[in-house]
Amino acid sequence: MSGPSTPARTRATTGGFAILGATVKGVGKKYSQDSCGTLSVAQGRAAVLTVADGHGSAAHFRSDLGSWWAVEEFTACAEGFAREAVRVGDDAKGWTGLRAEARRLPQQVAHRWRERALLHDWNSPAHGGLRLPGAVGGAPDLAVYGSTLIGAVLTEHMLFCWQLGDGDIVLVDADGTPRTPLSTGPDMGDETDSLCEPEPWRKMRSHWEPFTTGPPPAVLISTDGLSKSFADHQGFLDFATGVTERAAGQGVPAVQAQLADWLERAAKYSGDDTTFVGALAATAPAEPKSAVDGSADGSAEQEAEKGTAW
């Protein structure tokens, strides 16, 4: 698994999936509160992806830790789940049990995250050892650690993904069509659900789909700093499609080499930390004409040059 400070470690080409990722700090910020992780499981037959966005404001001054723990705990829980998903494979009789396990995973992650936050606050009280305003029954208020979480487990036969709070998960099908299965519509302002809330797993959205009619889609996960830098949602989807097409046409390493620059550009508009991880099936879809002839019409780079047309 890799963390926010080492996005390059997320780059790995596995037997089944090619993985890419990068993270950049928001403009003018001292440090980033985003975290991300990728993990190749079962000899590359499954990929675990996760990003988390610490809230970052003064009220959440330890949210860099919160997002880090969110990534670590999700990855720890999802690793075993991914192995089981690989074992079950396309045997539909095992899918029911797998889905039941998927429904339990958010609560496991939230409990583990809370344990770590409580332990940290116990050893180093966020407010100097004083009982915090709003604390219930003596329990500390964990808002200082608040973070969102998006995670996914991808195998050659199925995808599971979970989301708490803002950010985006985009699936790009083999024909280049982008989908956002966990989107709840446009966010207003910067309100978000968070792991620091009571029983946060109840607000975690989840999605499952088996791949019965075609290859796995590209799975792209990002914190809200990316989508909020675009003038509209379609521009963001075009970016996701462009990244996928370019990765299919020129290879993941070529995209990985430029990804941080693209995110830097986005962060200038959103002002926020911006983190992006993705997994693409090694059996990539047919190269689009644009990738072959070099015109790259609609490519991520050209989209970037279009400014508000993104």
Place this chain on the structure above:
Amino acid sequence: MANRPVHFIWMLDCSGSMGVNGKIGELNFAIREAIPEMQQAAESNPAASLLVRAISFASGASWHVSEPTPVDRFAWEDVHTYGGTDMGAAFKLAAGALQTPPMPQRALPPVLALASDGQPTDDWRAGLREIDATPWGKRAVRVAVAIGDDADKSMLKEFLANPELEPLQAKNPRQLAAAIRWMSTAVVKDASTPKVEDARPASPLGPAPLTKDDEDDIW
């Protein structure tokens, strides 16, 4: 790609009482003086585009600056006194602007900045309900300044909709200038601060830095 807008709406009391002891003149002066600092605050947050408008209310309410104006092009035309204190009418005008559309969904929370020296003379609660009924109204950063001792502070507190917040108090021109300056700058930064849904309210905006001076309270 594009920055997200922050819509800032002044709601200014232009009732007859604001003409007493030069309050309206001081208010005009304070807003004009705050504009450069407002521009600086906006520059310090390159990810946001600050757009300013103003409503004046007295006998009825109207848009004093109706177009959302980029702060770097914002210039202040003086407001003048003209009657009662129809604050509810001002709230209704603001509520209309907070609907989506015309307000875009892709934006940062708007700022509602209210300045008043007296008691509303119309059904202000109805207007406030209209603001609260809009998606952006619920999310707006709200600040208020009570000018003088006759302002209805409990009403202003209700407008703020946060038990941890108090309206600012200005009892002389210098305090009014400090309050307006703070409303123009601190809240712009707060508007782009992430919030957690359903969580305990974050630390409220700090109090305005009131000047310690030897000037008597004159309002």
